[in-house]
Amino acid sequence: MTASVWMILTVILLMAVAGVLSTVETAVSAISRARVTEMVRDEVAGAKALVRVLDFRARNVNVLVLLRTLCEVAGAVLVAVIAMEFIHSDAWAITAAIVAMTLFSYLVLGVTSRTLGRRNPYSISLASAVILGGVSRLLGPVEKLLIWTGNVLTPGGGFRDGPFSTEVELREMVDIARERGIVEHDERRMIQSVFDLASTSARSVMVPRPEMVWIESEKHAGQAVALCVRSGHSRIPVIGDGADDIVGIVYLKDLVHQTYTLTDGGRSVPVTDVMRQATFVPDSKPLDDLLDEMQRDRNHIAVLVDEYGGVAGLISIEDILEEIVGEIADEYDEDERAPIEPLGDGRYRVVARLSLGELIELYDESEGREIRFDDGVEDEVDTVSGLIAYGLGRVPLPGAEVEAGGLRLTAEGARDRRGRMRVHAVVVEPVDPAPADAGAGHEQEEN
Template identity: 30%
Template sequence: MEPSSLTLDAAFWITAAAILTLLVLSGLFSGSETALTAASRGKLRARADKGDTGAQQALDITEDNERLIGSVLLGNNLVNILATSLATAMFTRLFGESGVALATLVMTLLVLVFAEVLPKTYAITNAEAAAARAAPVIRVVVRVFSPVVSAVRLLVRGVLRVFGVKTDPDSQILAVREEIAGALYLGHSEGVVEKEDRDRILGALDLGERAVEEIMLHRSQIEMIDAENSPRAILDQCLQSSHTRLPVYRDDPDNIIGVVHSKDLLRAMYKLVMGGENVSAEALEQFDICDVAMKPYFVPETTTLDDQMRQFLRMRSHFALVVDEYGTLQGLITLEDILEEIVGEITDEFDPDAEHPIRRSDDNRFLVDGAMTIRDLNRATDWNLPDDEANTIAGLVIHEAQMIPEVNQVFSFHGFHFEVAAKSDNRITKLKIRKL
């Protein structure tokens, strides 16, 4: 029989049509796999909320990525192998033994262009739209191949376990924060996301992982009122203070008996002095600060910032005293302190001239306040100093030096050069830092 007569054979055309159909299915599987894995779940959720059923189905089937990829790969390999087998049989019939090599070349070209590169390029360019369109079909494929994929998944996990590899189906859920952080850093490096926006979002994400003790005002810096002081001394202290709320102690600074608000103090004193018929400053001596002091609110130093912020909002309070596991006062924290972890330093009309904790020195090094937290320093300079062992930059130097250094003493660690610029008693107050 002549080759020309074979081309008119019905079996030839049926085989050719089957190969083309299988190539289309292969392209569908390849493009769907790329679209469903590359599509942003956030964007799909936004489309689903607007009534896009395809986007909702895409979200449903991507809940189990392992089963989705297994089903798509099974279908893709099935149609590719079947198409190649049919092409080999057809070309062998047409050209004899040389048809095997010809079929390999032709099918490689067709699969590469029309079943791999073309659909995947389209899927990457229009990931969410392609995922929404392909989801109804892939959903059926996943259901059909589910028993086979389950068996393959058990086999794969068994083999991986032999080599000590454990699979975690919830790993993508736990990695959401890392994905957001990575996207923000990438966007900032490419100039799409501003540094301030990146820091604000990352600050909000970190609230659940940071404890109160990391940002609290240490007890050595807390301004307190002694309940035994005279009313005139208490009034003078409150008027000169830049703080609205002040803790009140009796006998020992660890014995906090209340917290006084300046408005409550002034109202009570004004009423006492001006309330009688005979206005006299001597009436002020009858004032007892315990009458206006609010009950102190204590929180453990291990409370997360996220939980503490929720407590502040629930209790309509802005001020809490921090204690350790033994109930000893360690510091205080305010709602403003937590908000500063998100939006950065907040100043008002009472502290416009406050010295910035970091500035350039004359020798072009950074002059840093020793009490500045490592996190704030990293945010201000885009450095990556570790904050696992210490909260403040002075604490980091003491931890690494394993001693209390003297002024002008120099250290080098973590890729930075540290020089102690000033010291008060055993506390490092100023450091000069430069990157090596």
């Protein structure tokens, strides 16, 4: 055989390998760990090897991309050499090689191979898992070196596991699925919320310290039962010398178990004899880590501590789940204020603790209105009530009003159980942006 024939056969082989690599890459990126785990339980051939591949999915995908790129580049060079042998003009030969490789790469590697990978992701992944695992271990150091080099050269830094399989891509896939009607709006919101757990701190969804319900340690079990009934809470912190001295958590179930046979209404049982140990976590802890910890420890409530060691608030596992599925109400929550209440004409009544991000998303999705605050506002403010306080320069009272970001915010509230005036809700309505300071406001105090 002549050299040209050998080069043609080599190009065919390289493109075939590149097509297989593209198919496997697409298949491995599309499979679900949960389903593969079920395959392991069902003793499906290759399932155990596939689980090991998924343990390092990003690394394995990176290796596939590396090998596919190598095959494509080598094939392109050989096609250019072959073209130069048959076409006397080097310029036309290179042009022909570029056109041929572009069409082949797009049609075969970009469309056909990826379509096959998406149609049969599990069968292809199972068939290739053993070989992929071995190749990945062999080329792993090379892949890590190239990723590290690329990240060093990337302005602003790169991704630790490379850019080929990122959360951003998954978010875009969810958005595309929503646009094509594959997933509903609520399903898209839940999926996006799962991604957001890692970047959401416990502080942003906690019950803040001023709204906490607690009982003093010198009280008896009967008083704790009464407080649970009045407040509607089944778990209440027990404090010692003050709100920063939480000595335990008392559970309504434990209280009932200890007192239902007593004739004195639980007066003979100190609340400290019934309480359980409290769990303390930093208020900066990401929600995904906190959820894992609470599931592992079978704990449904935790006390959040700020950077100075003081109690910042409380968080329950229900609060975290509500970040994914939305508000969860039971038969005892009939009078609980909805976090967002439409009032018509672009007006909403929202809870004071609603985050600025949720407010911006509300007007973007429901009204098609883009909300922009002054520079620095979103760095200084977390909640809607905090935005009013920021505009006023002091703690707001019911009746306080500010304008910011093209919105007018009016505080609503009443006296709390200790007789103090508290802002519980905020009425938000769009207005034309003021030409002067967007954070200006005034306050109408209610006595």
